[in-house]
Every structure is written in structure tokens, then in C-alpha cells.
Amino acid sequence: MSESKIKNMAEFASVSGISRPTISKYFNDPSSVRATIRTRIEAALEEHDYRPNIYAMNQNRRLTKNIGIVVPYLSDPFFAEIARNIEQRCIAAGFWPTLFSSHGSRELECNILDSLRSLKPAGVLFAPLGRASDRSVIEKFCKDVPTVLFDSDLEGIGAAFVGSDNFSFVAQSVEYLVRSGAPPCFFEMRTPANPNANKRRKAYISIMERLGFEPDVIKVDGEGWAFEDIGYRGAMRVLSEDTLASDTVLCSNDRLAIGFLAAAFEKGIRVGREPDSALRVAAHDDHPFSRFTCPSLTTVAHDYEAVSNRSVETLFELIEGGGRLTSRTEKLFEARLILRASA
Amino acid sequence: MSESKIKNMAEFASVSGISRPTISKYFNDPSSVRATIRTRIEAALEEHDYRPNIYAMNQNRRLTKNIGIVVPYLSDPFFAEIARNIEQRCIAAGFWPTLFSSHGSRELECNILDSLRSLKPAGVLFAPLGRASDRSVIEKFCKDVPTVLFDSDLEGIGAAFVGSDNFSFVAQSVEYLVRSGAPPCFFEMRTPANPNANKRRKAYISIMERLGFEPDVIKVDGEGWAFEDIGYRGAMRVLSEDTLASDTVLCSNDRLAIGFLAAAFEKGIRVGREPDSALRVAAHDDHPFSRFTCPSLTTVAHDYEAVSNRSVETLFELIEGGGRLTSRTEKLFEARLILRASA
């Protein structure tokens, strides 16, 4: 590699013997120049280690190659995993993804959208906070920036939604619990942050009724995103007061169940599907840690791959369509039951 | 707010009645203009909703207001938490942080540094992969970009290092275990990804010797960042073969311990500090989930706050010092014993 540092495109054009507009064209889309030219450019690139100034590049372009990824809570490994997946697909497609976390805060979520605007992204993949989101701010944002919502839906907002079918989660868990033992009660937060929680509760009630059982929803107090702690405290209370009407507990999500299991353990209550167990516990999400709970958690898994894959594909279609799709689509993926030891 | 969209600084200057260079100065540092001017600008800003084009801003500036944050593995909530902390401090100081995760991959880590270069960041906060890192690439990067390493040190690289004192972790755990029961064996990965693991092993050995006990290091197989699984498998083997020489196990980190505890539970081995327990288990890091293991995990906590705080402060000093500090500093924070139920 040559030692002389090349400081701009004109200089690189002259050392490579190709005109600047063609070089510019190449960097926008390498396949848009003739093969012979392309190989010459790439040879020169090997030699001279030049890279365009991204700020100058993006200044005039109406649309950048940036993609914003926004998740509500990155300290939750579930979102970290899905973000990783999405990120890599974007990179593979030649985009420049940037990851943001709202950290559970409405204000931060708004700030992020604000920053995102200045980034002039080609598109945004956005998992909103849910109940805490500022609908009007997000609605406005989605009008200006091509946005695909994922994980949790805000009805009517964004060009498309991709997520998991909450009904399918609950159908599988409830049906399994019923046929392998007894109908479950449903353990959840009183005021869940996420709209999926509401859909799961409704699904629980309707499935129980369809099967001819009385739904039994247990709501525990707690705000924010410290779900394990909320589950733990709620379970400690319920288990201390011995108010559980059922020996089968279906938690709205795995993180609550992690707390629930910790409480049960502390109380010396055996959880599992063996005959000598006092309680069965199941949940939804297949959180990365739910393999390592004690006992390991029976749960229902998202199709991570499918959700992230489809989200990204939908965004790409949206981008290629100039920011518009014919109509707002909602794609829900089926969930998959994961049998482990807890139920 | 006025409806007319302002499209550049000149236009905003004219509607606000202030000259463009002064507006420019304001955006670079609001405190650099006179108070009267500042309030007039801010009033106009309320009215007209103008924001400078960040690409044009950064194009000519030698140094941007960007700060890169690089962590080795974002799906580990430990890093997610510390990243969140650092991120917010940077924002508070008027910088624009961007978060990257190497996802445990050497190649990705190199790519990130590459991307970071084009961002022309004012500084970078970098937690390297460790053993898997490409030292020469990182060394080169740190020569060009003001960088503070945190969490895991690469000796001699970067302007400074901020982390936790591994010796202090192990001193506290070993001394506690000894005085409350028996000297522990040390449970770790055979080829740990992270240099902290090596320091912890060495600390364990030296502390045990100082106390007059025979060190006993148990190395389990496994590569990568799936520590819980590695701990689980390793523990299953050790517990099945019944080769533990000690009834007290000190895991190198909490994530291994999470796997270890899952294995012990599955084996029906009681863990805890009660007399009827067969095993005591402790570890290091105070991982966000270690409160919810069964039993809850006795561990030694990082001073999160101090580490992230000092990392950021050091980077700011570095930036203000024009990218150079008088000498490479290494700051290690003491750890804090957290007594829970497992030991």
C-alpha cells in the first residue's frame, strides 16, 4: 500500500486514472459502473486506502445509507439479541445501522427520534416503548421518515408492523398446560408497559373461555422495566398469602417468571412437572436466560429470525418504494412451545 | 411555532436578526456568545424549529462532537448497563455518543474501529474483546483517535485505562469464604476471552497461598461468550464425576455461576450457606441477574458508577488536552462484597 495519504475524491480519481463522477457513482453503487472500470477502481482502492468523507457524502444526498434501529430497553438481552440480528442484516445490505435504546424512558424515546431526524436515515426500524410512548411525536416522525415498527405495535402508525402473534403464544402455552395438567392462572403486571402484554391477557381470557374454564388473572404492582424484580415481589406476596387458586401459573413473560421462580425457590416451593412439585410455571418469550432458571423455564419462543428478517426486508421494500408502501401491513409470526422443566 | 420551514443557517440568521457566524458560534458552544444574543437565538429557535445540518457541520470541523462507545458483547446486560451509563454522561456533556457492539467477534471489532475512523470522533470509549482482539489494529487506531479503554485492559494501548481491581474482587470473595467456612476452589473457563479472568485466577492463587491454602483451579472447556452454557456444562461434568475437592466454589464470574447453579439445581444439590447445604457458590461481577438465581448469588460488585464516570471524565480530559495526556494512566476501582444466599 502506498504511503501517500489521499485526502479527497478528486485526488483518488487522479491517482486511479478515472474521472471523479465515475468514482462517485461507484461508491454509491459499485455495480453501476462497467466491470473493467470497477476492477480498476478496486485495484486502486487496494493500493491507496482512500475512503470518502461520510459527512460530505451525506450532505447533499436526499437520502443517506443510514438506518436507525431503536429498541425500548437494551439491557434486556431479548432486545439486544434482536438488535444484533437486525444490525447485521443491514450491514450485509450495504447500510450503516445505528443502534439506540430508549432505556424505558418516554423522553429519551422522543429525543432519539429527534436525533434520528438529523441523521436523515433511509429508514428506521423501531420497537416503541408502548404505553409510555408519545403517540403524536411518533406519528409525526413516521410521516417524515420511512419507519417499520417491530415487536410492539402502535396501531396505524408507521408503514408496517412486524412482530409475534401474541394469541399464538398464549394458545400454545394454555393448551399445553391444560392438556398436561390443569388450566393456568395468568400472572402479569397491573399496568404493563408493553401492548403485547394486553394482547396476551386478552388471548388468555378468550382461550380459557373457549376451553370452558374460568380465567383467573393475577395482577401485581410495579412500574418500569425491572420485570424480574416486579415478578419476584409479586410472587412473594401471592405465595405468602397463599392466594393462588391454581397450582399452574402462566406468566405474561419470561422476565416476570424469572422473578417468580426466584421467589418460589426462596419460599421452598417445588416448581416443575414432576408429581411431587407444588406448582407449575410457564411463560412467554424464550428469554436468553430462561434456560438457566431453576427449574429451567417452559416457555413459548418468538421466531426471532423471522421477525428480524421480515422487519428488515419490509424496510428495504419501503426504502425502494420511495418511502411508501401500498398499504400498512401487519405481519405476525407464530410462536413455538419450548418444553423445559418448570411446567 | 411558525409554519415556514427554515432550510439553512443563513435563513435562520436572517429571521432571527443575528449574523450567521454568530449563530454558528452559538451552535458550537452556546456559552460563547453574549447572554442577550443567546436569549434572542433561543427565542428564535422556539419560534422556527431550525437545526443545523449535522453533515455540513462535521464536514470541515477537524473534530466532531461524536463519541464512539464500543463494548465486546452487548447481549450481556452487564455491558448494556455500563453502556447506558456512559451514553447518558456523554449526552449530558453535549456529545453525540454512538454505541457499537463487537458481538464477540474479532473481525467485527476491527470493522467497528474502521467505521469509527470515518466518524472522526472527538474520542472513543472502548472495552476490547481481550484475547480475541487484534492488538496491532487497535494500537494503530488508538494512535489516530483519542481512546480510553475500559473494563478490560490491553497493556500500553490507548491513552488510559479505567476498570475494576480484579485483585480486590478475589481478595474479598476468598477472604469471606474462608472466614465463613472453607477455602474455595476456583471455577473458570480454560481459555477465557477476557484478560480479567487471568488476573482473577492469579489473584486467587496468590491469595490462597498467602492464607496458607492450596489453590485448586478447575478449568472447564468452552469457547465464546455463552458463559452460562459453558458454566452449566462444566458444572454438570464436575458434579457428575464428583471431582470437586472443596465444597466451596468460587466462579470467575457471575455468568459462569448462573450456569453452575442451574446444573447444581438439576442435580438436586443444595447450594447455600445453611448447614444442610452441600455446596457454597460465589462469584464476581454482580451481574444484573444474579439477584434472581436460585439461590441468589453471593458475589462481588463492580463500582459501575465509578468506572463509567471515571472513563468518561478521563476521555473528556483527553479531548480537552488535544488528544494527549501526560502519561498513560490506569485507574482501578475497588469492588464490594454482596452477600446473598448462595455462600
Next chain:
DNA sequence: AAAAAATTTTAACGCGCGTCAATATTTTAT
């Protein structure tokens, strides 16, 4: 081999803002 089509080159402008020098104005000190 000539004509038609596709691509590249040349030349030049614009983008939005940083920055600078000279000048004008405001603030602070005397």
C-alpha cells in the same frame, strides 16, 4: 464495418456550514 446504445469524461455549479479578516458595534473599565 457502420450505426446505435451505453458508459465515461470534462467542466462546472451547488450544498450548508466552518472560518477568517476587516470593520462596526456593544460592553466594561477608567
Next chain:
DNA sequence: ATAAAATATTGACGCGCGTTAAAATTTTTT
């Protein structure tokens, strides 16, 4: 009130690249 210091304005250039129109070249078709 006046002088000195600090700050703002005017006017202008440059940054690196996107983009365009017209001319030149290469490739493909016939």
C-alpha cells in the same frame, strides 16, 4: 464621558462530494 476591551457583523472563501449537461469514448448491435 471617554478609552479600551470584548463581541458581533460583513463579506468572502473553502471543504469534499453530489449532480448535471454536453462532449468524447467504448461497447453492443446489425
